[in-house]
Amino acid sequence: MANEKMVKEITSMDEDFAKWYTDVCLKAELIDYASVKGCMIIRPYGYAIWENIQKTMDGMFKDTGVENVYMPLFIPESLLQKEKDHVEGFAPEVAWVTMGGEEKLEERLCVRPTSETLFCDHFKNVVHSYRDLPKLYNQWCSVVRWEKTTRPFLRSREFLWQEGHTLHATAEEAKERTEQMLNVYARFAEEVLAIPVVKGQKTEKERFAGAEATYTIEALMHDGKALQSGTSHYFGNGFSKAFDVTYTDKENKQIYPYQTSWGTTTRLIGAVIMTHGDDNGLVLPPMIAPIQTVIIPIASHKEGVMDVANGIYNRLKNVCRVKLDSSEQTPGWKFAEYEMKGVPVRIEIGPRDIENNVCVVARRDNGEKVTVSLDELETKIPEILKNVQQGLFDKALARRNQMTYDAKNLDELKEIAESRAGFIRAMWCGDRECEEKLKEVAGVTSRCIPFEQECLSDTCVCCGKKADKMLYWGKAY
Amino acid sequence: MANEKMVKEITSMDEDFAKWYTDVCLKAELIDYASVKGCMIIRPYGYAIWENIQKTMDGMFKDTGVENVYMPLFIPESLLQKEKDHVEGFAPEVAWVTMGGEEKLEERLCVRPTSETLFCDHFKNVVHSYRDLPKLYNQWCSVVRWEKTTRPFLRSREFLWQEGHTLHATAEEAKERTEQMLNVYARFAEEVLAIPVVKGQKTEKERFAGAEATYTIEALMHDGKALQSGTSHYFGNGFSKAFDVTYTDKENKQIYPYQTSWGTTTRLIGAVIMTHGDDNGLVLPPMIAPIQTVIIPIASHKEGVMDVANGIYNRLKNVCRVKLDSSEQTPGWKFAEYEMKGVPVRIEIGPRDIENNVCVVARRDNGEKVTVSLDELETKIPEILKNVQQGLFDKALARRNQMTYDAKNLDELKEIAESRAGFIRAMWCGDRECEEKLKEVAGVTSRCIPFEQECLSDTCVCCGKKADKMLYWGKAY
Numbered sequence: 009m010a011n012e013k014m015v016k017e018i019t020s021m022d023e024d025f026a027k028w029y030t031d032v033c034l035k036a037e038l039i040d041y042a043s044v045k046g047c048m049i050i051r052p053y054g055y056a057i058w059e060n061i062q063k064t065m066d067g068m069f070k071d072t073g074v075e076n077v078y079m080p081l082f083i084p085e086s087l088l089q090k091e092k093d094h095v096e097g098f099a100p101e102v103a104w105v106t107m108g109g110e111e112k113l114e115e116r117l118c119v120r121p122t123s124e125t126l127f128c129d130h131f132k133n134v135v136h137s138y139r140d141l142p143k144l145y146n147q148w149c150s151v152v153r154w155e156k157t158t159r160p161f162l163r164s165r166e167f168l169w170q171e172g173h174t175l176h177a178t179a180e181e182a183k184e185r186t187e188q189m190l191n192v193y194a195r196f197a198e199e200v201l202a203i204p205v206v207k208g209q210k211t212e213k214e215r216f217a218g219a220e221a222t223y224t225i226e227a228l229m230h231d232g233k234a235l236q237s238g239t240s241h242y243f244g245n246g247f248s249k250a251f252d253v254t255y256t257d258k259e260n261k262q263i264y265p266y267q268t269s270w271g272t273t274t275r276l277i278g279a280v281i282m283t284h285g286d287d288n289g290l291v292l293p294p295m296i297a298p299i300q301t302v303i304i305p306i307a308s309h310k311e312g313v314m315d316v317a318n319g320i321y322n323r324l325k326n327v328c329r330v331k332l333d334s335s336e337q338t339p340g341w342k343f344a345e346y347e348m349k350g351v352p353v354r355i356e357i358g359p360r361d362i363e364n365n366v367c368v369v370a371r372r373d374n375g376e377k378v379t380v381s382l383d384e385l386e387t388k389i390p391e392i393l394k395n396v397q398q399g400l401f402d403k404a405l406a407r408r409n410q411m412t413y414d415a416k417n418l419d420e421l422k423e424i425a426e427s428r429a430g431f432i433r434a435m436w437c438g439d440r441e442c443e444e445k446l447k448e449v450a451g452v453t454s455r456c457i458p459f460e461q462e463c464l465s466d467t468c469v470c471c472g473k474k475a476d477k478m479l480y481w482g483k484a485y
Numbered sequence: 486m487a488n489e490k491m492v493k494e495i496t497s498m499d500e501d502f503a504k505w506y507t508d509v510c511l512k513a514e515l516i517d518y519a520s521v522k523g524c525m526i527i528r529p530y531g532y533a534i535w536e537n538i539q540k541t542m543d544g545m546f547k548d549t550g551v552e553n554v555y556m557p558l559f560i561p562e563s564l565l566q567k568e569k570d571h572v573e574g575f576a577p578e579v580a581w582v583t584m585g586g587e588e589k590l591e592e593r594l595c596v597r598p599t600s601e602t603l604f605c606d607h608f609k610n611v612v613h614s615y616r617d618l619p620k621l622y623n624q625w626c627s628v629v630r631w632e633k634t635t636r637p638f639l640r641s642r643e644f645l646w647q648e649g650h651t652l653h654a655t656a657e658e659a660k661e662r663t664e665q666m667l668n669v670y671a672r673f674a675e676e677v678l679a680i681p682v683v684k685g686q687k688t689e690k691e692r693f694a695g696a697e698a699t700y701t702i703e704a705l706m707h708d709g710k711a712l713q714s715g716t717s718h719y720f721g722n723g724f725s726k727a728f729d730v731t732y733t734d735k736e737n738k739q740i741y742p743y744q745t746s747w748g749t750t751t752r753l754i755g756a757v758i759m760t761h762g763d764d765n766g767l768v769l770p771p772m773i774a775p776i777q778t779v780i781i782p783i784a785s786h787k788e789g790v791m792d793v794a795n796g797i798y799n800r801l802k803n804v805c806r807v808k809l810d811s812s813e814q815t816p817g818w819k820f821a822e823y824e825m826k827g828v829p830v831r832i833e834i835g836p837r838d839i840e841n842n843v844c845v846v847a848r849r850d851n852g853e854k855v856t857v858s859l860d861e862l863e864t865k866i867p868e869i870l871k872n873v874q875q876g877l878f879d880k881a882l883a884r885r886n887q888m889t890y891d892a893k894n895l896d897e898l899k900e901i902a903e904s905r906a907g908f909i910r911a912m913w914c915g916d917r918e919c920e921e922k923l924k925e926v927a928g929v930t931s932r933c934i935p936f937e938q939e940c941l942s943d944t945c946v947c948c949g950k951k952a953d954k955m956l957y958w959g960k961a962y
Contacts, residue, residue, distance in 0.1 A: 040610055042557045042603070043564050044594060049607050052552035052622070059553065075529035076536065080519045081558075081596070081627055081643050082580075087520050103559075104584035105596065108631040108642075109577050117521060119558070119582065119596070126519070130526050133517055145529070150558055150626070154585040165585075166558050 056298035097217020161278035182266035208456030232429020290350030306358030533775035574694020638755035685933030709906020767827030783835030
């Protein structure tokens with residue numbers, strides 16, 4: 009077969025994790041590089057994953073009362089500058105439009121890196137009375153941040169995301185919403201992406217520009233590095249004041265309302281790749297897999313094989329996302345191809361299977377093969393998909409637990425950071441200097457102050473002073 | 486009720502159609518103006534309409550084998566310049582990014598006005614053999630065109646759209662796809678938006694920059710102006726040549742593949758407003774209405790009313806998109822509010838109705854009220870919604886037919902163009918000069934050469950020479 013597309017080989021994880029990652033992105037046909045440096049093209053298979061993520065997450069948002077909107081792509085420079093901390097955080101990394109057609113613009117426009125300023129500007133127009141609150145808004149769009157170093161899905165100059173922006177009458181309600189959305193993210197990561205996450209609060213140093221508090225979900229990748237996978241911010245009424253957004257309460261007083269924002273990005277696809285993938289390529293959790301089950305006929309030229317394969321396809325298409333590959337490639341080629349693409353379940357059906365009224369069902373996550381009666385397909389396949397979903401989560405959780413270490417003092421922490429990859433749990437006094445020192449001497453940054461606290465000791469891992477907060481530390485993407 | 490939001494008044498259509506349109510956009514809460522001139526904020530109610538449009542249309546695309554992708558927001562200037570006609574058409578109206586962070590870019594990037602160039606650049610990477618064809622791609626995104634005069638949904642500097650881009654082995658297949666997608670658009674407009682359209686081809690003068698043929702669906706608005714509502718382009722292999730995209734055919738020859746693109750935008754929402762709306766506001770076809778049925782309790786303080794209203798809500802939520810408005814506003818206020826928002830069906834339920842085991846059902850499109858037994862709600866409401874959908878189409882079609890005039894010579898055409906608003910059907914010799922003259926002397930442009938031809942006479946309406954093409958002419962948005 010001269011023209012046969014060759015089964016693609018990829019670098020092994022152990023040899024070079026970064027190269028393995030890029031190989032998977034390209035060879036599973038998730039992305040292509042674009043002419044614009046640092047941007048990516050999301051190909052059909054990659055985009056179908058994003059569509060599945062969007063659909064489920066959007067439903068979870070709407071269940072909490074969130075409505076979708078669309079704000080402009082551009083932010084006038086003067087608008088971006090209204091909130092001091094915010095502009096300081098973002099101005100250095102935005103793209104500026106300076107020309108419209110042949111004319112120089114009177115005011116530069118930045119391509120949105122995030123849209124707090126646009127939402128505030130709009131809230132000012134539509135919020136007047138307590139009756140107009142809360143506003144629970146979200147948008148799905150792309151944003152631009154002029155990064156120097158880029159990697160597909162993890163860090164690129166343009167990426168797709170959702171950004172939620174809510175406005176509330178009281179601080180309590182806004183704080184509740186901040187935590188509620190973090191919980192939505194955590195549930196989504198664990199139940200849909202099968203990625204265990206640590207929920208917690210960012211330290212002041214790691215906070216979002218302009219926020220009073222930033223919450224995060226942190227996941228651990230295969231190589232032991234941490235990936236911030238979703239954040240939720242509480243702004244107090246700082247933006248309201250900067251943008252002069254007020255509402256009239258029941259006593260006819262003018263009040264500055266309280267604000268939140270929360271976001272997740274196509275980075276989640278990177279998290280899936282680096283949590284579940286292996287040396288044969290991508291491994292997808294069934295809940296987001298564009299193809300959940302692929303049917304591969306064996307000796308398809310033999311009488312009856314394609315008929316039975318088609319019959320299986322027609323029965324399964326009502327219970328899962330199924331594909332029948334009847335192309336002229338060899339079964340071996342197809343096995344490797346769908347392994348590369350991370351399809352959770354493969355069905356093999358050949359003449360001997362048909363004689364016995366069975367088929368062979370292989371799991372992508374653990375390679376397990378079982379023989380299933382053709383009569384039971386509609387119940388067995390969804391059951392196996394469910395087991396794959398759970399199996400991926402369990403495996404990732406076990407690995408994360410295994411790769412999470414406790415350190416009581418600086419020597420222990422340095423030793424762990426040098427010799428092992430993973431999360432390090434350690435006590436912290438709350439001092440920014442200690443955070444900076446740990447970065448300097450051990451190369452780790454604070455990931456979060458987890459909601460689930462545990463007292464590992466009474467003293468700060470760095471300075472030895474009294475400490476009552478346990479932190480997760482790690483090397484991060 | 487000091488704090489009650491007042492029912493909003495709008496300009497009547499006859500008084501000032503343009504003002505009526507803007508009033509509806511703002512007061513039905515579809516949009517808000519943005520800080521960036523010529524851009525718009527799509528508010529939750531407007532965006533929910535767009536989501537319904539997207540969902541249905543996307544399904545129709547996928548049924549024809551189309552896959553979604555995502556291309557970058559930016560196009561390097563050198564890439565945009567590769568196809569001569571295309572760059573001439575678009576360069577004067579694009580926004581240019583010249584700075585990334587603090588640094589001046591080496592090459593200017595334009596914010597995509599359309600993405601033919603990006604798709605071609607990608608096709609070059611992924612298309613090698615005839616086995617790689619066809620590529621049937623689409624993306625949902627926003628695009629930017631630096632327009633001087635803007636109006637919500639109809640013409641704005643940024644708008645949301647879908648752009649399909651396909652690549653084929655043969656010219657025939659590409660031409661077929663161009664027509665197939667135009668037919669999808671026509672079906673969508675008529676069956677989903679209830680807007681009758683004329684399908685046809687654009688004249689050379691009105692063609693898309695770089696296309697060999699442009700097909701269009703043209704709709705007639707309430708004020709007699711035409712609205713181009715979707716276009717599908719056949720490119721031949723011009724772009725392939727400009728971008729050096731080739732494939733190897735079965736005989737091992739290198740061939741330039743053939744390309745199409747096709748797009749519809751948020752302008753469709755403008756078409757819905759101006760086709761179905763009336764002096765009480767928006768009128769939405771049920772298929773895209775965010776709320777299909779609103780339940781308004783009458784004398785809701787009376788015992789049992791809210792219970793029954795809630796019961797109706799719980800029964801209807803499985804058969805349509807339903808809302809129960811239990812707020813403290815008066816029923817009269819609510820009637821006007823949901824009329825403004827174009828909700829297709831209103832259910833009124835009060836103490837006397839409950840006594841008689843009925844409710845009153847009012848149609849937004851024609852004001853008709855019927856009494857429906859509470860026992861029959863689940864069958865009657867979907868039936869009424871279907872009738873509203875059909876009723877809107879029938880009414881729009883009747884109006885369009887009534888507002889379509891035939892002209893045999895220049896005097897007739899001028900007379901019609903001056904005294905009546907609508908489509909004018911007339912023969913044309915095929916000469917661009919006649920097109921330009923009609924624009925000059927009668928203010929009309931060619932809308933399309935309809936697929937359904939009819940011979941009105943043997944001579945061109947303008948120059949009197951032999952003519953065998955009937956065209957639709959009109960004043961356009």
